[in-house]
Amino acid sequence: MIRYKAIISYDGTDFSGFQRQPRQRTVQEELEKTLQRLNSGQAVVVHGAGRTDAGVHAYGQVVHFDLPQARDLEKLRFGLDTQTPDDIDVISVQEVSEAFHARYNKHYKTYEFLVDIGRPKNPLLRHYATHFPYPLTLALMEEALPDLLGTHDFTGFTAAGSSVINKVRTIKAAELRFDKDKNLLVFTFSGDGFLYKQVRNMVGTLLKIGTGRMPVSQIKTVLETKDRTLAGPTAAGNGLYLKEIIYEE
Structure with a gap:
């Protein structure tokens, strides 16, 4: 074979x-x-x-x-x-090689998440970006993002139904870019693996921080307590993209 x-x-x-x-x-x-x-x-x-x-x-x-x-x-x-x-x-x-396995060979994944913050929303993006109609302060989200970096137990950002026992993951990059022309926020996360709905829960939490309804320190609180109820809502899946997978030699 x-x-x-x-x-x-x-x-x-x-x-x-x-x-x-x-x-x-x-x-x-x-x-x-x-x-x-x-x-x-x-x-x-x-x-x-x-x-x-x-x-x-x-x-x-x-x-x-x-x-x-x-x-x-x-x-x-x-x-x-x-x-x-x-x-x-x-x-x-x-x-x-026959030894290669797409899932089990060591790799890093990069995900993007697009948020349409236009008012009114762009109907052409309804399947490709999650609409968020509330006012946001980008500086608050940018201040909170670094708290996701490093190796943590991400239990608090995992959706119910995950059967994975070990919920420790390493995030090596977490960025936010604003595309002013398209009224799009672009979140980018790179790491050695992501739990069930982890990216969507992280984005949901960051957006709530951006509205001022959660403090900037909320990321640290969720990581420390491992309590899903303290994180923000799960952002809709239509804004999420598996961007790239890099395998280690």
């Missing part, structure tokens, strides 16, 4: 997330259906670097899969790209 690594992007609007689910349309299932056609009807299992929830988008999701023989890489990429639905794009395909 030959192992292939692919980088894909997708518009998550009409997907129930990345991972295969009964009676739901998912990115994994669409990729597997296409690979089965390209593999003479034989089933192919796709492994993703991480799950994305319903409505969440990706610029740089990484997957791997095995095929019984070597393929021309560009022909394989082209076949996948043209035979998957239009809301999936296959950016690149490469042959990798």
Whole structure:
């Protein structure tokens, strides 16, 4: 068997997330259906670097899969790209060692979160940015962001339903940019892994800090107490993008 690594992007609007689910349309299932056609009807299992929830988008999701023989890489990429639905794009395909695993090889992920702060909201962004209509003080959020950096137990930023026991993660970058022309806030987070809805809960907390309804110190409080009820609401998934995954050698 030959192992292939692919980088894909997708518009998550009409997907129930990345991972295969009964009676739901998912990115994994669409990729597997296409690979089965390209593999003479034989089933192919796709492994993703991480799950994305319903409505969440990706610029740089990484997957791997095995095929019984070597393929021309560009022909394989082209076949996948043209035979998957239009809301999936296959950016690149490469042959990798059988030891490579998209999920378990050590890597860092970068997520972006877009918030439309225009009033009225931009209807063209309704699937691609979370609208937030309340006045915000950017300086308050910028002051709070550094408190997320480093290695912490992020239990307080995890949604109920997470089965992960170890909730310690390291965030190495947390940034906020304001695109004045588009009335967009762009949050960027890079780390060694993120818990279920962690990014959306961090953004929800930062936005509440930005309104002045939570103190700048609230990030520290949530990390110290590990109490989810002290964090802000979960921001909607339509603003979230899996931007990039970098593997360590």
